[in-house]
Amino acid sequence: MDTATAIISTDICYHCGEDCYSETVHFDDKSFCCLGCQTAYRVLDESGLCNYYDLDVSPGINLKDTKHRARFDYLEDQEVIERISDFKAQNRISISLYVPNIHCTSCVWLLENLQKLDSGILQSGVNFLKRELTLLIDTDKTSLRNVVEQLVTIGYEPEIRLEKLDSKTEKSHQNRSLWLKMGVAGFAFGNIMLFSFPDYLDITGSGLGGKFHIFFGALNIILALPVLFYSSSDYLKSAFAALSQRGINLDVPISIGIIALFSRSVYEITTMTGTGYMDSFTGLIFFLLIGKLVQQKTFNRLSFDRDYRSYLPIAVNVIDKNGFERSVSLDKLMPGKQMRLRNQELVPCDAVLLSEEAFMDYSFITGESEPVSVKKGERIFAGGRLIGTSALMRTKEKVTNSYLTKLWNHEAFQNSPKELKLTTFADKISPYFTIAVLGVAFFSGLYWLQAAGMEPALSVFTAVLIIACPCALALSTPFTLGSALNVLSLNGLFVKNHLLIENLSKATSIVFDKTGTLTNSEATEIQFYGIELSKEEQKWVKSTCRSSIHPLSRKISTYFSEQTSANAEDFHEIPGKGIFAVIDGHDIVLGSRYFLAEQTGLKITEIPKTNFSGSTAHLVIDGVYKGFFGVCAGLRTGTSGLLNSLKQKFQTYLISGDNENQKNEFFEYFGVNGSLLFNQNPEEKLEFITSLQKENSRVIMVGDGLNDAGALKKSDFGIALSDDVSSFSPACDAILEGTSLHKLNDFIHFSKASMNIIIASFVLSLLYNTIGLGFAITGHLSPLVAAILMPLSSISVMVFTFLTTRFFARKRGLAIWK
């Protein structure tokens, strides 16, 4: 740290820890960077909740940039409450709110102590990973609206999105049944192993006397029944469904094995001919369910299937006939209504501007990074974000008919074909496997039938079915991919479904979006080119830009953050062109070349043309041309290395909704004509992916915005890049942390290695099956052999896949431990 900056900002906000460079609010001997932070402190202090500040240094959230405090009128609408709450009775509401700002221990503590802020809150609980706050509210003492506003005051604004209205019942308890099934199977497995122990030592079952044999046998059957009917029901149902559709999946041979194992055990126990294989049976189910749990391990806080409904807010402010503003939930918004939006608010549906002028940021929709100026009477598209002063507009379409929503009605979004075409290696070989097993069982059965009669023939037949049960085979895919999924998520790539790793490994082409993906809006670089400005001049420029809402002026103003500022004597801004201001008697003109030529006495030829790749703003002070500011979006760190290494092995393409400003910059990475495409709208992007796929390419699409949503969905593996993983990202197959983009090449190689590990573990488990078959065909399958071989095969496959995935991850330089 250089001392210069330390001197400039001695004050650090007590609440959020930001430097108080623009203003400092003093309160209670403490400094705050803004009134919002001070309010938050005061609220906490009054309720005796200042322990918050002990748990972490500056745990608060900066309140300066929180979105305009939207009015929460709609939270008083009983119907809306009904639809967004989990449960509602006379004076009780239970509701789960998504609070993106939960980021540390202190947040959890504060939110779980909300009762102290508002006595109407009876219970509050936080799920940290889901960023979810569950509240139980007593409506006699407070209202939902009050609670939400209270949350906004302390900096935890909940995100209530349109999708919440449509979601019916919560499905969050889905995997509870899997835990229960596993618990029951594990319980039976452990106990049956104990009860079978005497039989391991004495195969004839005579050691303890016949009565014990019956007793243990009966207990085994009783314990195994719930395992068959409850724990293994998923496999039996899936196999039955496959068979009734005349198909075969891996669950079919598993189910055959399960049934053979169970019925033969019951037969042996009841006829007193043997001790049965109930331990192997329950153990098998137990391990299979563990595999399933690994497979189902989802990333709670990530949402992969988002569409426009999770992007749009739940309500907007509409001006009714009497001129009053009131908020209306979006599904009730009709065409022809007047609505008022404020700075940073989203346009929910296509509309026509009624105010004189407005600036719209369409970057999330079109990829165009520069805001667009819209004049009175022009159309505004849904999904745009209003920048600057508030604006009035008239709705033209219902929310469901807007341009943004049309993108989702595109066929690429109708029933996703990606899931259907996904067949794992295991599913591909399962028909052959089933036929082979049945064949071996029949032939060895036939052989024993003529060699020794019915009794041993039947026993060999069932033994083959039992031992050939592909449990290790069924485990190898979920365990390898589950392990790979874990490694990838440790490194910042969160994949939706473990089966999708296969798609990642087979990619041949990679398509990148530019804005927000390769370039980072946070990392914009601004530079002044021209005659060096004096301190005084810097101050004037800063003061001029401070009053403007144009993003370029914002950037220039922060460029001179060290300077103090003065008030402009005269200031006017011509949107889309430039600014004119008089400060301390000096004329400052900033803008495009033509604007400068108009405003000052300079001729257009006196202002040099630039071949700068990026946005520019020229500066004239007192009629003298000084130079220009150039802004270009900076590349993410490691991007150039990544692109260079990728282009060796893959076809790489750049497809951007932005203008061609930065074409030269990317030319060396993508080079060949046609692989650099600019000014592409969302549908063109989608079509580009389709055309690549028609040429038999397997495409990875890397994008970040809604404008890439179609392409992400269409591609074989769509990666949504996000700087804040829990924030909004469009529908995709995987979410990648912005800081991990440079590892993409390693990810692809690692996924290839994982596919090889699956094949290796297949070979391993087939080896066990063949050894077991040897025992079974020769009529030597004793309960002891089954009891050893079956768990051994399962466990060794788990260990093998775990170790090898870590080994290959390490080889590619990926983190394997956190």
Add this chain to the structure above:
Amino acid sequence: MEVIYMLIGFSLIVALIFLALFIWAVKSGQFDDQYTPSLRVLFDNKKSTKQTNNNKNRDE
């Protein structure tokens, strides 16, 4: 050796109690969120007086 019947009976009852506890734990949502509870351990239940010793910790 007949005592085994009783012993096995007892051991099964104990095991069933554990199974019941497990089922109760799952149904009460113990496996729904496996992260946040680990944070709650960190919270003290001390009564905070107004304007406590925050300043001391903040000077570092």
